Amino acid sequence: MPSPVTLADVASSAGVSSQTVSRVLNNHPSVRPGTRQRVMAAVTALGYEPNLAARSLASGSSGTVGILLAASLSHGMSEIFAALARAVHDHGSEFILATADGTDPASVTAALAHLRGYRVGSIVVLAQRTDVLAVLSTQRDQDRIIVVISGQHAFASLRTVGIDQALGERLATQHVLDQGRRRLLHITGDLAWQDATERLSAYQAVCAEAGVPGRWIGTDAWTGETGARVARRLLESGLPDAILAANDDIALGVCHELLAAGVRVPDDVAVVGFDDIPQARWSTPSLSTVIQDFDMLGRQALALTAEALDGGSPESMTLTPELVVRDSSRP
Incomplete structure (x- = not known):
């Protein structure tokens, strides 16, 4: 099995330093257009794939959003997940996904630890049971956790967003x-x-x-x-x-x-x-x-991640549903 292409391989092929390759891959403005073009040509020719996890660990923190799916993918949850993923992409960020059994506190705790291992900046939890909230409320970094869940709850220390x-x-x-x-x-x-x-x-x-x-x-x-x-x-x-x-x-x-x-x-x-x-x-x-409005729900969840990173006080956001009358109940 061939060895993976390294950053040093790209630098050697392009005739530049490894630091220059890193600047190109991070879109640093100081790199000249000709150099950027030469480095990217080497990246393509060699098939280099950057180790994003290692990059996140090296930086000590990242703008990457962690998404914890602690619920089954019903219609609503799949729509919320898709909307959240679109919002993250539109924001120019990336996300890392983890899954957990919402009925098992140990599973939720392990999934949170997995996301923290990637130094994510914030974690959005998609949940269907308040049991999950009980686990989240005990986490040391709960101020960086945003929960998407329906209904009322008594966990004032958590940021939540849902539909009434x-x-x-x-x-x-x-x-x-x-x-x-x-x-x-x-x-x-x-x-x-x-x-x-x-x-x-x-x-x-x-x-x-x-x-x-x-x-x-x-x-x-x-x-x-x-x-x-x-x-x-x-x-x-x-x-x-x-x-x-x-x-x-x-x-x-x-x-x-x-x-x-x-x-x-x-x-x-x-x-x-x-x-x-x-x-x-x-x-x-x-x-x-x-x-x-699941699309709005996903976008509001991402908006709360920014507030969490800014250190604002936890708050709950509730969106308003709408009744549409069609033939099955039309007077």
Whole structure:
């Protein structure tokens, strides 16, 4: 196996010093255009790949952002991760990714240590459970950690950014109540997730305020099959006149089974989802849902990294969701 090309090899090929090669690779303004062109030609010809990890360690610190994925890649988390990656790229920075099991404190701690080994300037944690926050709140460098998580929490020492899940569910529930529907049902996602518990609590609160039963069915997944399975049970036991699903996949599964059984949506049963996945607007009927601006969430998370590096006080930022009414619940 051939030895990797070194910085010294590039310097020898280009007829310059190793320090000059380093300046070229770091875009130092003092390098003459002709020298820069000669060095880059040698880099290309030799296939040199700089050791970015070693460079970060040598500098003692870096503007690189660490991203810790302590959650499964659901639609929302994958969108947030993509938005964060785009924001880092647009900012001219780079990121290093680590993963952890959000249910295992030791896994989260090990992943944080891995990112610190690269001397990252800040760490953005994508989480779905408040268990992760408990681990993060004990870290010595928690002032450099930004957490993307939904819902309320009691960890004032952490910088967090999220979308107001309770408001989104309130908007959806009030929407069907305003149509005079009174036999409501909420289908939860996995209640181990902060998103699911926040949405369920908000639904129950709105129902209590309206004086109607806040009936709900708990599930352990967020899939279309989960929604279809609940719908089959409802066809046997009796249908509500409105279903508030904890996400769009569940809602689409519900719609599929109800329509196949001859139930009219929304005439007999109105259905509202949560998230606005791409299929929501193209389904038949098109799905009413709560829109979450995941792109803005990713960009705000990156903005908080700058505040963390500046030493500002920890703060929580909450974005506002929006209800979009489509055919599945249109009055």
